[in-house]
Amino acid sequence: FNLQDNDYLSSTKSLPLSGTLPFGASIFNEINSLRLQFTTDETLSQSGFWIRLHGYYQCNKDEYSLGSKCLKIFYEQQSWHHAQEKCLSIGSRLIYINDIVEEKKLAYFLSTNQQQTSFWISDKKNKNNVRSWWPWRSAFEDGKCILRTQDGWFTRSCQELQAFICERDI
Known part of the structure; x- marks a missing residue:
């Protein structure tokens, strides 16, 4: 499975999926939750994905x-x-x-x-x-x-x- 230009990571808009978010990118939302949608046009022989979270910080709902x-x-x-x-x-x-x-x-x-x-x-x-x-x-x-x-x-x-x-x- 190779990542291509038409593979993307999305929360509210398309972000390139290259294994990590682009430098300096963060996904902001109003409810401090995150829903990621992975899309590919590739036929996959296996299901699932791997994600690494480098840090988790708790901000209030209005932050x-x-x-x-x-x-x-x-x-x-x-x-x-x-x-x-x-x-x-x-x-x-x-x-x-x-x-x-x-x-x-x-x-x-x-x-x-x-x-x-x-x-x-x-x-x-x-x-x-x-x-x-x-x-x-x-x-x-x-x-x-x-x-x-x-x-x-x-x-x-x-x-x-x-x-x-x-x-x-x-």
């Missing part, structure tokens, strides 16, 4: 799993500071992207989100209390905060009202 984090999306528009306060009040924090892997996963997630295309995200203060949001940009102007859209990262007035994403570690 999405992203690696080792649970994300909660708030579509109500808030200033950056009010968004951060809201996240802290529920035991989480405004999402911070630690590395390129998390960035790719978030980009994939945003590309599948039909309700909202831009969200406040967090910056990080280093040991010198300098705010930074990407290695090549050591700081940004006062009064500006980070907005993640489907097109990338942008700075906007922290007072602007936007949706936001809270994260908590699992």
Whole structure:
């Protein structure tokens, strides 16, 4: 049995079946359950399949799993500071992207989100209390905060009202 281009893995849309999901891909749904449908045009001499689960994380029903984090999306528009306060009040924090892997996963997630295309995200203060949001940009102007859209990262007035994403570690 050889995998071909017309063999696919599906939950809500066709994903190529190559033995694993593509790099950075996750399957998000609203009920934290997953139904996989395997389809092939190949005549199989044996039935069944083999699947390896590398990790299992439990997020609440109103959260999405992203690696080792649970994300909660708030579509109500808030200033950056009010968004951060809201996240802290529920035991989480405004999402911070630690590395390129998390960035790719978030980009994939945003590309599948039909309700909202831009969200406040967090910056990080280093040991010198300098705010930074990407290695090549050591700081940004006062009064500006980070907005993640489907097109990338942008700075906007922290007072602007936007949706936001809270994260908590699992």
